[in-house]
Amino acid sequence: MNEFTRSESGLHVPKKKVTRRSMLAAMGGAATVPMLYGCGVGTGGGGDDAGSANGAGEVTGSFDWKALKGESIKILQTPHPYQQAFQPLLKEFTELTGIEVQADLVAEADYFTKLNTELAGKTGAHDVFMTGAYFIWQYGPPGWMEDLKPWIENSAATSDEYDFEDIYEGLRTSTRWDFEKGSELGTGGQWAIPWGFETNVVAYNKKEFDARGIALPETFDDFIQLANDLTDRSQNRYGVAFRGSKSWATIHPGFMTQFTREGAKDYTAEGTTYTAAMNSDKAVDFTKKWVDLAKSAGPTSWTTYDYPQCTGDLGNGNAMMVYDADSATYPKQKAGASAQAGNLAWYPGPAGPDGSYATNLWTWSLAMNAASKKKQAAWLFIQWATGKEAMNKATSSTFADPVRASVFDGSFKQTLGEFPGYLETFEKVIDSTKIQFTPQTKFFETTEDWAVALQDIYSGADAKSRLDELAKANTSKINA
Numbered sequence: 001m002n003e004f005t006r007s008e009s010g011l012h013v014p015k016k017k018v019t020r021r022s023m024l025a026a027m028g029g030a031a032t033v034p035m036l037y038g039c040g041v042g043t044g045g046g047g048d049d050a051g052s053a054n055g056a057g058e059v060t061g062s063f064d065w066k067a068l069k070g071e072s073i074k075i076l077q078t079p080h081p082y083q084q085a086f087q088p089l090l091k092e093f094t095e096l097t098g099i100e101v102q103a104d105l106v107a108e109a110d111y112f113t114k115l116n117t118e119l120a121g122k123t124g125a126h127d128v129f130m131t132g133a134y135f136i137w138q139y140g141p142p143g144w145m146e147d148l149k150p151w152i153e154n155s156a157a158t159s160d161e162y163d164f165e166d167i168y169e170g171l172r173t174s175t176r177w178d179f180e181k182g183s184e185l186g187t188g189g190q191w192a193i194p195w196g197f198e199t200n201v202v203a204y205n206k207k208e209f210d211a212r213g214i215a216l217p218e219t220f221d222d223f224i225q226l227a228n229d230l231t232d233r234s235q236n237r238y239g240v241a242f243r244g245s246k247s248w249a250t251i252h253p254g255f256m257t258q259f260t261r262e263g264a265k266d267y268t269a270e271g272t273t274y275t276a277a278m279n280s281d282k283a284v285d286f287t288k289k290w291v292d293l294a295k296s297a298g299p300t301s302w303t304t305y306d307y308p309q310c311t312g313d314l315g316n317g318n319a320m321m322v323y324d325a326d327s328a329t330y331p332k333q334k335a336g337a338s339a340q341a342g343n344l345a346w347y348p349g350p351a352g353p354d355g356s357y358a359t360n361l362w363t364w365s366l367a368m369n370a371a372s373k374k375k376q377a378a379w380l381f382i383q384w385a386t387g388k389e390a391m392n393k394a395t396s397s398t399f400a401d402p403v404r405a406s407v408f409d410g411s412f413k414q415t416l417g418e419f420p421g422y423l424e425t426f427e428k429v430i431d432s433t434k435i436q437f438t439p440q441t442k443f444f445e446t447t448e449d450w451a452v453a454l455q456d457i458y459s460g461a462d463a464k465s466r467l468d469e470l471a472k473a474n475t476s477k478i479n480a
Helices: 020-026 033-037 081-097 108-121 133-139 149-153 169-174 206-212 220-230 248-261 281-297 307-316 326-333 375-385 388-395 405-415 422-432 443-458 463-479
Strands: 004-006 012-014 072-077 100-105 128-132 193-205 238-241 267-270 273-276 319-325 344-347 361-368
Touching: 072 108, 072 375, 081 100, 081 193, 081 375, 081 388, 108 128, 108 133, 128 133, 128 375, 133 361, 133 443, 169 193, 169 361, 169 422, 193 206, 193 248, 193 326, 193 422, 206 344, 220 238, 220 281, 220 319, 238 281, 238 307, 248 281, 248 319, 248 443, 273 463, 281 443, 281 463, 307 319, 307 326, 319 326, 326 344, 326 422, 344 422, 361 375, 375 388, 388 405, 443 463
Parallel strands: 072 100, 072 128, 238 319
Antiparallel strands: 004 012, 128 361, 193 319, 193 344, 193 361, 267 273
């Protein structure tokens, strides 16, 4: 694995440039990689297509961006700042490769329903698609996703300049899994390439904090106290916004980040058997504090809140802090974007009792449809879109949190002058930023159940009893 060090500016950069060739050498190295996969590296994890040949094995010779000139591919995306940043650059991909790209957009509310249907139907209608890392746990085991590891390792399919390990380690490992129950992330196939990501920290109203001489709280108990002190319902002002809707997405940002920092875990694994642990003593104690915080210093309509409402309240000056994705709060600081633009700042949020800054992430990634009939062209597109040159250009527009250390240290850093604390916060948490959930195929169902339990506790249910009930049900579901 590549190691990172800090530059003179304090940013994380690779100790040395690691090209695809040097990565292969470190892995036991094969300069003639194409032949290694002729024996059939499987696609998918356990579906009907498992064990069939990966398309990478068919690519031989010298790497050439123009190898498929005249080809065309279709990609499926949902509107998002990452997608919007790359849209104007698609013509540059066509100029580089001679491959035409048709980009189809589907609103996020319908996106995963369409994607699920298409992948299950194995039509290969779209060659490349946007996906979140958690979705790999659902789409990978049936054999719907192409393992990209053989493509990365094939010298005929991948440019020497690709430098895969320039992508932050926590992101690379969060998109790898062997689909075996009980296995941690970071083993098995590379099912997607991270494209953009979000780390979950605290944005706050710096103008208000400075005016009142408020110090940033270092522990969770101090954070709770400050949020309560900042709350004045008569002034329509409250301490901290975080998500509370009946969705799995309520659990993954601030909640899962602080839950982990406080030393709690979602599941424990013994062999291939999982045991839900969201009813442990640490988990119950944290959950009670989190829900009480929502009542005393959160939005009054907390059970309906997702990130747009949270960041909207921060931008309007109603919420003094938001514990959510950094790139969700980032736009509110841009001139003219909100009433509080220019008044915001960032910090990592409270550390755990042992000083932990473990942070959960979300990453939009690019994946290849295992049913695609144009896999080499699809890989050229993924390789280009996640490469240094395109990402540097995208970062100069609306893109946030590039996945590459070299891009963050380069072009992205130049955009952060008007965002106090953003750079320092990123540096503080990046080494501890990864998916903090245990990978499992019932993630969405069981995590939404977790959000329902939070709402029940908010409504008056006993925390210990309700979490015992949740843990029993989730243990049964994921071991079924």
